[in-house]
Amino acid sequence: MTEPLFFERVAIVGVGLIGSSLALAMKRHGLAGHIVGSARSQATRDTALELGLVDSVAETGDAADGADLVVVATPVGAYAAVAAAIGPRLKEGAIVTDAGSVKGMVAPTFAPHLPAGVQLVPGHPVAGTENSGPAAGFAELFEHRFVILTPPADADPAAVAKVRALWERVGSAVEVMDARHHDKVLAITSHLPHLIAYTIVGTVTDLEDQLSGEAAANGDSVTQTEVIKYSAGGFRDFTRIAGSDPVMWRDVFLNNKEAVLEMLGRFTEDLTALQRAVRWGEGETLEAWFTRTRAIRRGIVEAGQAGTFRATEPEDG
Amino acid sequence: MTEPLFFERVAIVGVGLIGSSLALAMKRHGLAGHIVGSARSQATRDTALELGLVDSVAETGDAADGADLVVVATPVGAYAAVAAAIGPRLKEGAIVTDAGSVKGMVAPTFAPHLPAGVQLVPGHPVAGTENSGPAAGFAELFEHRFVILTPPADADPAAVAKVRALWERVGSAVEVMDARHHDKVLAITSHLPHLIAYTIVGTVTDLEDQLSGEAAANGDSVTQTEVIKYSAGGFRDFTRIAGSDPVMWRDVFLNNKEAVLEMLGRFTEDLTALQRAVRWGEGETLEAWFTRTRAIRRGIVEAGQAGTFRATEPEDG
Numbered sequence: 284m285t286e287p288l289f290f291e292r293v294a295i296v297g298v299g300l301i302g303s304s305l306a307l308a309m310k311r312h313g314l315a316g317h318i319v320g321s322a323r324s325q326a327t328r329d330t331a332l333e334l335g336l337v338d339s340v341a342e343t344g345d346a347a348d349g350a351d352l353v354v355v356a357t358p359v360g361a362y363a364a365v366a367a368a369i370g371p372r373l374k375e376g377a378i379v380t381d382a383g384s385v386k387g388m389v390a391p392t393f394a395p396h397l398p399a400g401v402q403l404v405p406g407h408p409v410a411g412t413e414n415s416g417p418a419a420g421f422a423e424l425f426e427h428r429f430v431i432l433t434p435p436a437d438a439d440p441a442a443v444a445k446v447r448a449l450w451e452r453v454g455s456a457v458e459v460m461d462a463r464h465h466d467k468v469l470a471i472t473s474h475l476p477h478l479i480a481y482t483i484v485g486t487v488t489d490l491e492d493q494l495s496g497e498a499a500a501n502g503d504s505v506t507q508t509e510v511i512k513y514s515a516g517g518f519r520d521f522t523r524i525a526g527s528d529p530v531m532w533r534d535v536f537l538n539n540k541e542a543v544l545e546m547l548g549r550f551t552e553d554l555t556a557l558q559r560a561v562r563w564g565e566g567e568t569l570e571a572w573f574t575r576t577r578a579i580r581r582g583i584v585e586a587g588q589a590g591t592f593r594a595t596e597p598e599d600g
Numbered sequence: 601m602t603e604p605l606f607f608e609r610v611a612i613v614g615v616g617l618i619g620s621s622l623a624l625a626m627k628r629h630g631l632a633g634h635i636v637g638s639a640r641s642q643a644t645r646d647t648a649l650e651l652g653l654v655d656s657v658a659e660t661g662d663a664a665d666g667a668d669l670v671v672v673a674t675p676v677g678a679y680a681a682v683a684a685a686i687g688p689r690l691k692e693g694a695i696v697t698d699a700g701s702v703k704g705m706v707a708p709t710f711a712p713h714l715p716a717g718v719q720l721v722p723g724h725p726v727a728g729t730e731n732s733g734p735a736a737g738f739a740e741l742f743e744h745r746f747v748i749l750t751p752p753a754d755a756d757p758a759a760v761a762k763v764r765a766l767w768e769r770v771g772s773a774v775e776v777m778d779a780r781h782h783d784k785v786l787a788i789t790s791h792l793p794h795l796i797a798y799t800i801v802g803t804v805t806d807l808e809d810q811l812s813g814e815a816a817a818n819g820d821s822v823t824q825t826e827v828i829k830y831s832a833g834g835f836r837d838f839t840r841i842a843g844s845d846p847v848m849w850r851d852v853f854l855n856n857k858e859a860v861l862e863m864l865g866r867f868t869e870d871l872t873a874l875q876r877a878v879r880w881g882e883g884e885t886l887e888a889w890f891t892r893t894r895a896i897r898r899g900i901v902e903a904g905q906a907g908t909f910r911a912t913e914p915e916d917g
Binding site for chain 1: 677701726727730745746748775785786788789790791792793794795796797798799800801802803804805806807826827828829830831832833834835836837838839840841842843844846847849850851853854857860861863864866867868870871874875878879881883886887889890891892893894895896897898899900
């Protein structure tokens with residue numbers, strides 16, 4: 284992109300990790316005139332102002348009023364309310380985009396509320412950290428990350444191009460795909476891994492007391508942080524994503540139910556097969572499976588997705 | 601430990617990641633005179649010699665002959681054969697230890713083969729990387745890592761103290777616990793996470809072709825590396841440990857079957873409960889669960905286990 288890209292007035296609805304990072308990145312790269320932020324709580328709005336993440340704060344409807352670009356960066360469960368609030372206030376030619384991890388529900392949720400002449404270009408930056416809230420934002424969050432756009436079939440190509448350019452300017456690589464396909468791919472690359480990580484971390488929490496009791500009975504010098512202590516053995520890899528924002532993830536699962544349940548079904552079939560192999564001592568089955576999984580890891584290492592680009596590792600999506 | 605610690609002749613049985621790293625660390629810290637390595641394959645023995653990991657190589661029985669310390673660092677499935685090979689060759693006063701991730705089976709496997717006057721002190725360094733083989737070894741592997749010793753009730757305290765001192769000298773923090781308790785704790789902190797990671801990475805590999813076909817049908821510009829591409833969304837966290845040594849892990853599951861199946865049972869119960877909550881749209885159940893898991897992540901961060909101590913992250917165990 285070498286043509287000028289500038290949005291005179293930008294509304295960021297939801298100034299959490301993603302919203303505040305995008306506000307900072309747009310400012311840094313000179314892509315926005317005035318950025319107005321909105322948030323459900325007064326405390327978040329105050330923080331966003333104090334940290335200088337946005338130029339002003341307002342109620343969601345007021346923020347959308349006169350905006351050239353509205354970026355919805357709330358949990359997806361809030362989209363219906365956001366759409367109802369911004370719809371009547373949007374001006375002709377405004378572009379509405381979002382940053383949600385579920386895409387199939389975006390157009391159906393927004394379309395009934397958007398006036399003619401407003402363009403909807405749903406998007407999903409596959410970026411994040413385990414931290415949430417306005418103070419977690421930083422301008423470099425989207426650098427070297429993928430952003431997936433899922434414009435409806437009748438989307439205005441010029442609006443899609445502008446949203447693409449926006450993400451490219453803040454350092455991302457942009458891909459366009461069908462919204463339903465996005466939801467299947469992300470169900471396996473992101474949503475199911477989060478559900479599994481949340482599960483095992485919960486399972487472990489319940490176990491700790493029992494293990495501690497046994498240890499005490501054996502006279503072992505262990506504490507209730509034993510599981511944490513030995514987490515380097517593999518468990519630790521799961522805890523990072525299980526520290527992600529609970530409301531955001533609740534909404535992801537509720538809004539991508541079909542794809543998540545399908546992937547979960549496949550996963551539990553496979554897990555049951557491996558469980559059976561463990562129970563019956565089928566070493567060849569286990570070894571063959573474990574050998575096969577090395578290949579995809581190597582693919583990820585080669586694709587450069589496994590290297591640490593920055594101290595804060597990417598996470599959610 | 602301030603008293604001198606020195607093993608005149610050390611046999612390292614199995615010069616993979618752990619064995620070669622310990623050889624390098626013992627040399628660096630002046631803890632060994634002559635280190636002899638043994639490995640099943642001639643190629644591995646040649647590599648170990650060429651890389652200068654050990655002073656000499658030999659068949660397992662010959663390596664044990666006259667050794668003051670024998671460190672068994674093979675997959676645990678090889679322990680019976682190793683015990684039979686070294687038993688007749690061990691000298692009075694020799695100490696035998698190991699580095700396996702399963703501990704309950706070590707004493708029962710070795711005891712029938714060890715002559716009187718030989719001390720067995722099973723151990724488990726909770727350290728590793730996803731890489732395996734002699735070339736993967738490095739002297740710093742055990743620094744700032746936990747090593748768990750599980751001496752039998754009748755173990756000689758002096759022998760236990762020497763093995764403890766060895767690990768402390770190479771930089772580890774040593775804990776002593778009951779072997780069965782170890783196997784339960786590691787089943788949840790290491791073995792189950794590995795089994796789950798292996799499962800999901802396999803599930804994904806099977807899915808790729810199907811997703812690629814759908815994408816092509818939709819006219820999306822995606823390739824079969826789509827899952828790899830978006831792995832930063834969470835999946836990537838699982839792939840690292842699923843790249844671990846297949847034979848080592850096959851043996852772990854076959855030799856810690858009871859504890860792994862118990863933990864797996866708890867995990868699948870919990871996963872089924874969350875699956876049901878997703879299916880029935882029970883947002884409060886999901887949010888409450890996800891909120892609870894944040895606490896244990898915070899505990900891990902505070903315990904310093906989550907920080908990256910070095911470029912190569914710790915892994916197996």
